[in-house]
Amino acid sequence: MVIKKISILPVFILILMAFQTAPKKQLPAKKPVAVASAGITASVNRGKTIYLERCLACHQVDGGGVPHLNPPLDGASGVLGKDKARLISIVLKGFEDRVELDGEYYSNNMAAHADLSDRQIADVLTYIRNSWSNKADAVTATEVKAVRARIK
Ligand code: HEC
Numbered sequence: 001m002v003i004k005k006i007s008i009l010p011v012f013i014l015i016l017m018a019f020q021t022a023p024k025k026q027l028p029a030k031k032p033v034a035v036a037s038a039g040i041t042a043s044v045n046r047g048k049t050i051y052l053e054r055c056l057a058c059h060q061v062d063g064g065g066v067p068h069l070n071p072p073l074d075g076a077s078g079v080l081g082k083d084k085a086r087l088i089s090i091v092l093k094g095f096e097d098r099v100e101l102d103g104e105y106y107s108n109n110m111a112a113h114a115d116l117s118d119r120q121i122a123d124v125l126t127y128i129r130n131s132w133s134n135k136a137d138a139v140t141a142t143e144v145k146a147v148r149a150r151i152k
Contacts, residue, residue, distance in 0.1 A: 054124070091125065114148075
């Protein structure tokens with residue numbers, strides 16, 4: 001019995017350590033609202049400027065889009081979803097796939113915006129993910145850089 005207890009102790013400690021570190025790592029993904037109130041704000045503010053210059057004409061100031069022409073970004077499952085690489089590549093390469101977006105099709109073409117820097121693309125995507133009714137975690141310049149390198 002004594003031997004058994006001793007051999008189990010390190011395992012038990014390891015499990016305890018795992019439980020202590022795991023929630024810390026997941027914090028940014030699991031608590032987007034808390035992140036939004038702190039670090040994201042600066043990115044959202046920079047992203048707004050880019051949105052007003054480059055996206056507003058089609059997706060509109062309220063993110064509502066234009067029926068049948070340009071999709072809404074407010075409440076769009078693709079904008080709020082976990083697939084940030086897809087969002088990044090839409091901005092880098094443009095989008096004219098004519099795929100169904102939340103039950104609708106849109107006939108306009110979105111041009112590529114690859115001239116924007118990694119930081120600018122991260123900011124504008126963080127902006128659309130945290131504006132109007134949207135709340136989702138940030139897109140980082142590192143994530144944009146990785147996608148840009150992959151699709152080149
Ligand atoms: C010329 C008009 C136009 C401009 C400017 C434009 N878009 Fe788009 N965007 C579209 C259209 C049209 C689609 C859908 C294309 C399709 O369905 O084939 C789209 C799709 C999207 C999607 C996918 C939405 C979803 O539900 O998955 C995102 C995200 C997006 N645009 C973001 C942006 C951002 C960010 C900018 C500014 C950097 C921008 N767009 C500028 C027209 C535009």
